[in-house]
Amino acid sequence: MKMSGAKILIESLKKEGVEIIFGYPGGQVLPIFDQLYDSSVKLMLVRHEQAAAHAADGYARATGKTGVCLATSGPGATNLVTGIATAYMDSIPMVAITGQVKSFLIGNDAFQEADITGITRPITKHNYLVEDVKDLARVVKEAFHIASTGRPGPVLIDIPSDIQMQETEFHYPEKVDIRGYKPTYEGHPGQIKRAAKVISDSKRPILYVGGGAIISGASEEVRELAIKNEIPVTMTLLGLGAFPATHKLALGMLGMHGTAYANHSIMESDLIITIGARFDDRVTGKLDEFAPHAKVIHIDIDPASVSKNVDVDIPIVGDVKTILKKLNKLVKKPDTKEWIARVDDWRKKHPLKYKDDEALRPQYVVEEIYEATKGNAIITTEVGQNQMWAAQFYKFSKPRTMLSSGGLGTMGYGLPAAIGAQIGCPDEVVFDIAGDGSIQMNIQELATAVINKLPIKIAILNNSCLGMVRQWQELFYKKRYSYTSLCYNSPDFVKLAESYGALGMKITKKKDVRAAIDKAIKTKNVVLMDFRVVGEENVFPMVPAGGAINKMLGVDGLA
Numbered sequence: 001m002k003m004s005g006a007k008i009l010i011e012s013l014k015k016e017g018v019e020i021i022f023g024y025p026g027g028q029v030l031p032i033f034d035q036l037y038d039s040s041v042k043l044m045l046v047r048h049e050q051a052a053a054h055a056a057d058g059y060a061r062a063t064g065k066t067g068v069c070l071a072t073s074g075p076g077a078t079n080l081v082t083g084i085a086t087a088y089m090d091s092i093p094m095v096a097i098t099g100q101v102k103s104f105l106i107g108n109d110a111f112q113e114a115d116i117t118g119i120t121r122p123i124t125k126h127n128y129l130v131e132d133v134k135d136l137a138r139v140v141k142e143a144f145h146i147a148s149t150g151r152p153g154p155v156l157i158d159i160p161s162d163i164q165m166q167e168t169e170f171h172y173p174e175k176v177d178i179r180g181y182k183p184t185y186e187g188h189p190g191q192i193k194r195a196a197k198v199i200s201d202s203k204r205p206i207l208y209v210g211g212g213a214i215i216s217g218a219s220e221e222v223r224e225l226a227i228k229n230e231i232p233v234t235m236t237l238l239g240l241g242a243f244p245a246t247h248k249l250a251l252g253m254l255g256m257h258g259t260a261y262a263n264h265s266i267m268e269s270d271l272i273i274t275i276g277a278r279f280d281d282r283v284t285g286k287l288d289e290f291a292p293h294a295k296v297i298h299i300d301i302d303p304a305s306v307s308k309n310v311d312v313d314i315p316i317v318g319d320v321k322t323i324l325k326k327l328n329k330l331v332k333k334p335d336t337k338e339w340i341a342r343v344d345d346w347r348k349k350h351p352l353k354y355k356d357d358e359a360l361r362p363q364y365v366v367e368e369i370y371e372a373t374k375g376n377a378i379i380t381t382e383v384g385q386n387q388m389w390a391a392q393f394y395k396f397s398k399p400r401t402m403l404s405s406g407g408l409g410t411m412g413y414g415l416p417a418a419i420g421a422q423i424g425c426p427d428e429v430v431f432d433i434a435g436d437g438s439i440q441m442n443i444q445e446l447a448t449a450v451i452n453k454l455p456i457k458i459a460i461l462n463n464s465c466l467g468m469v470r471q472w473q474e475l476f477y478k479k480r481y482s483y484t485s486l487c488y489n490s491p492d493f494v495k496l497a498e499s500y501g502a503l504g505m506k507i508t509k510k511k512d513v514r515a516a517i518d519k520a521i522k523t524k525n526v527v528l529m530d531f532r533v534v535g536e537e538n539v540f541p542m543v544p545a546g547g548a549i550n551k552m553l554g555v556d557g558l559a
């Protein structure tokens with residue numbers, strides 16, 4: 001049967017099981033929007049295209065499915081860019097669809113023309129400009145395949161509006177065959193054997209677990225490797241939830257704002273078992289001084305990530321879950337008793353802490369969100385101190401419950417990501433732990449959440465400043481608070497929430513925190529809580545940029 005390009009697109013999305021697209025209309029996607037008018041594929045109308053990309057990303061992180069966003073050409077497409085880059089840095093499966101000016105106008109500086117395939121080439125896993133309607137179904141099939149296989153990532157499909165209107169026969173391909181794209185899954189058996197031997201012989205092993213473990217669905221295998229062999233586990237920001245934070249082997253996050261005990265442990269270890277992580281500079285600190293006594297095993301699906309920053313002794317390229325299954329069968333339990341005792345000693349000596357007084361402190365708010373939800377909520381974060389306190393003080397116990405922009409560090413991510421997570425997981429409680437700066441970067445999405453009856457909870461840790469930057473200025477720029485200061489002027493968040501039809505609450509006292517959170521959870525509407533926390537709180541521990549990660553500020557009263 002002959003169909004228009006726009007109809008082929010929608011039918012192809014159906015074949016991929018897509019139920020929801022996050023998007024915004026415009027001239028060059030009118031034929032697609034016309035198809036969506038009475039389609040079973042629903043569109044969630046956001047208020048800014050950046051939010052469409054973040055919502056698709058949040059949906060993908062929370063559900064494991066590929067998120068889809070849609071925007072018009074020119075400014076619609078360029079507004080997606082930050083969200084696409086965010087997804088790219090964190091390996092999130094996403095298909096971004098953009099309208100383009102008519103084929104014959106491309107290159108003419110036509111109205112609302114932007115070379116979006118050129119612009120997004122470095123921030124997509126792959127992208128397509130569709131030049132013939134006959135290619136469209138195959139392109140969609142390939143895009144979903146590329147986005148979700150190997151190391152996942154965003155794929156962009158740019159479709160000129162004349163292609164959307166042209167007609168052709170619709171055949172959705174059964175299979176894809178892309179030359180040069182064959183991700184490795186199994187892992188080299190010899191390397192897996194070597195790794196098992198090295199683990200069995202190690203004395204001070206540590207698991208260093210990243211977002212790849214969550215993407216691959218390998219939490220159970222990580223748990224088995226750690227618990228059976230009594231190996232302590234540290235996680236990156238994106239790895240949180242891969243191993244339960246409440247387990248006695250869990251060391252929390254490592255790196256710049258990691259726990260002192262995680263940082264000491266990795267620095268003193270004799271074997272780092274790296275699982276779906278990439279030795280980001282926020283994790284390693286000064287590379288020359290990073291883990292000087294350790295051999296490194298690196299399990300990752302992306303060969304380009306292996307030995308990129310740190311020399312690896314045993315690289316194993318493939319799917320983390322598949323490889324861990326095999327590895328778990330071969331490892332003989334090393335004797336880690338003494339090592340665990342040392343790790344526990346660091347844990348006792350340098351716990352995460354904050355001043356427990358009458359003041360309303362942000363860490364306390366995060367702890368109370370944890371207590372109220374028992375670790376069962378999905379938490380999105382914005383970027384800055386709020387993000388780090390969420391990572392430190394919320395005890396993530398399940399994968400896909402910590403959604404945060406790690407690689408790019410995108411302020412404005414949390415609210416639209418919460419929208420995506422809530423639509424994907426309607427039965428879960430979803431919190432956005434936010435800063436008063438970041439929340440204003442996509443605050444307009446309150447409208448999207450309210451209209452779609454998504455009962456997300458926003459907890460603004462309102463310190464009246466751009467806290468993380470202010471912290472750097474305090475510590476490294478002689479308290480010269482250049483444009484980050486405490487008189488950072490926010491709107492009345494309660495009134496703002498109310499004007500969107502959400503419930504707003506302002507909380508100024510420590511004793512009122514828990515009741516507010518409980519009320520928010522019970523409320524079936526969007527709730528925004530404006531927690532007026534103390535302004536000059538800092539995130540500690542802190543490794544000064546470029547320093548070794550066992551030299552931390554804020555530990556043992558150093559700061």
Ligand SMILES: Cc1ncc(C[n+]2csc(CCOP(=O)(O)OP(=O)(O)O)c2C)c(N)n1
Nearest residue numbers: 384385386409411435436437438466467468
């Ligand atoms: C889009 C974007 N612009 C700028 C920054 C740089 N930046 C990182 S943290 C931060 C301050 C965030 O302030 P706020 O949201 O109030 O959070 P807080 O640190 O106070 O918790 C800034 C400006 C960023 N990460 N993202």
